[in-house]
Amino acid sequence: MVHILNSVLSKFFEIIFLPFQNISPWFGMIFISLLTGLIMLFIFKLTSDQEGIKKTKNKIKAHLLELRLYKDDLRTSFKAQGHILLSNFKYMKYSLKPLLIMIIPVILILIHSNFWFAYDSLGIEETALLKVKLSDDFVPTELDTEITANDSIQIETAPLRINEQNEIDWRFSAQKAGVHEIKIKIGEQLITKSVSVSQNPLSQISPFKKRKNIMDQLLYPLEKPLEKNSFVKSVEITYPSSGFHVLGINFHWIVVFFILSIVFGFSFKGFFGVEI
């Protein structure tokens, strides 16, 4: 079930980001933020009590006015503040349902967008680490290891084994563009990990492959998980992290995404007649 959802969603994101892969990631970000803003807007409109929200907001405005008009009357002021507080709780109650519904598609969008915006793919001749984490009772130096890849990937170092952390690392370099596969044999277990090498400014990156469980399958949806009983806990590729530069400051993509989504949502609420 999770696997099907992952396949569908990752294909969906591949299709929607297809026109933006050769241009600045800003375009893809603006598009996905706009889409998210509109989705949030529609969910809010369909799932919230629009009339109730409107009335509550009007009440808040009325009590604010009351506060201003009767600022010299302490009793009325306190009463107005109490009403404002109550109305706020009411407003939050009206918002809760749409927010709870909204959170599901937003999380899915965040999960999938993360693999488009959080990392840069490897460039030609760029190096990265391949890190394999083992279960606690498996000692790296006691296991035979073998790593192979086609000529698009060059394994540059012997394995670096850190017994204390149950970790085995290799350094490799990318030689050709494309999505490649590295095969790792540890003990008797054979595992694979995909590697993205691309010159495109925007591409889908899968840095982790984890052992099978529902949460990790949702969080790392791009590759088939490792077997549930595997002694390999995870396989990671250290892709360079990405970000968005605004006035010389590097912002995490999520910050940019939320700001833009909210801006788009508020910009279109009047157009679609949504009461927020």
Add this chain to the structure above:
Amino acid sequence: MLKCNGSVTMKIKSKPNQINRREFLKKSLAAGSLLALSPSQVLTQVPGQKATRNKVIILGFDGVDPHLLKGWMDQGKLPAFQRLRESGDFRTLKTSCPPQSPVAWSNFITGMNPGGHGIYDFIHRDPETYIPIFSASKTSEAAKTISINGYEFPLSKGDVQLLRKGRAWWQILEDYDIPSTVFKIPSNYPPAPTKQRTLSGMGTPDILGTYGICNFYTTQSTEVDPDIGGARVHEVYVIGNQVHAKLPGPDNPFKKEHPETSVDFVVYLDPVNPVVKIKIQNHEFILREGEWSNWKKIHFNMIPTQSVQGICNFYVKQVRPEFKLYISPINIDPADPVLPLSTPKSYSKELEKEFGPFFTKGLPADTSALTNGFLNDGEFLEQDDIVLEERLKMFDYELNRFDSGVLFYYFSSTDQRQHMFWRHIDASSPLYDEKLASHYKDTIFNIYQTADMVLDQTLKKADKDTIVMAISDHGFTPFRRQFHINTWLKENGYHRLINERNQGEDSLFMNTDWGHTKAYALGLNGLYINQKNRESQGIVSPGAEKDNLVYEIAGKLEKFRDPQTGEKVVLKAFVADKVYSGNQTTYSPDIILGFNRGYRISWASPLGRIPKKILEDNQDKWSGDHCMAPQVIPGIFLANRKIKKANPALYDLSPTILKIFRIPIPGEIVGTPVF
């Protein structure tokens, strides 16, 4: 220990009442950081873009020697140089007095001699304290600070000041809106104010404010020497196949007593394979034994809102049986320079964006690491190859976009490799090793070939209106014997010690009896009279007494011969009044020592140490040098035009450039055009 040509390192024993190396060097740090952290940064400027029909490309190959060059040209091994000689002209180029790079390039930049630009040596002396000071730049801390709960906050900004006087030729060209790009020229740190594109070269410090201090981590305790120059050696332990260590950073000017900042890092060693993984801040990388990392950006936190960023690279010298890790001096990050590197400020950022991080330290190759054995010949060459590769890429970039005005491009590798590899072409060198020589004897020739390739590329780019010049600031000679000038002064009665038994133990003249000392030497070529009303404890009256003393000492020095070889040690002792003109004489030595071929001032002398011997073999890998008499080591001058002047000098080139663009030559320039 002080090394000529930029690599200042000192061997000074630490004593409570003594100024040690760190104290001497750290002055230039903190205020620099404050300056860079101050909110008022220089805004991006745009250089003049007047299109000129005449264009000039000047290739500055530091230290290229005319004798070597001519020999290889005659053998047909340097075809581009040969072509330029045949189609244009080739002369030796009169160097500066003394022939040290900061002095020589200042002559080139200003068209003046040291009397005009005020740079007499790598280091000058403070006549008040007799302590060495940097000649080219001065860093001062914020004048006022406010202290709050152990923290110090600047109320004014610090300052880095270029001490070279006189206007640079590109500043004059700017007045006429003629664009220039001046890449890594020495003696221009901090870069002289201009809208032209300039990147500072020799003299640019590392992030500590020094000329370059590397860090070396070793499990071999015998290698740990706190007095070693140009390096910090750290004893580390491999525990559970891990090494935990700290990378020292700049002092923290925001905290009282300015404690040193540092960054923790961990090295994971594979139990069997010669590979390690290094984790430092957000970097995690694997290196094989004998492998260099690329540049890593390191942040040193000062206070929560302020940090200083530098770049360094790592070299795993050995994993087992002993663990040895070298970390290069931490260079100023060109993408976010904590100290001024370029004009406009955006220029270093532009280069970083195009090429990634690059060496910004004045003389990038770490000669002291080779001298101290942290890097061997091959490893040093690998490091200098990285430097060269960066330079060549940027040269290609600048040459391709050059279409107007002047392009000056500087290469340091020619100088650095001759300093360090001369012993492999000089069978008389005290460190000559036949086996090593057979392996490295072509190192110097190879770098000349690289220079030839650069020249070839330039000549292909040059159209008929482009004047191409290939120059060097001086030549090279062997450095076999070192002369302890202060010991000679003492033996001849001009310098007296407080305690004879302590001779050779103290530096910075700590054992000098100034009340009975008539002369002292400091720097690489300078000799000073202990003059009344100039030096704080001067005893020699200016006028006839001083003049007589100057000529007496100069005469004796010129007569002095090496008892081992019978050769003159000092070919010519120049009297300052006779060789300098101009009004920047505050730091002028009274006598400039022009050493004979094969001789140079000792490693101990420049910082006021007085060993017992007068002459010794030079046992340092720094085996080629140029701090000799100027006539022994002229530079090169080739151009694709006929050179009319019979004996062109470095200071003639500034007026030559101005004349090419028909700009009036300012009166203070002593040189004259060569075309």
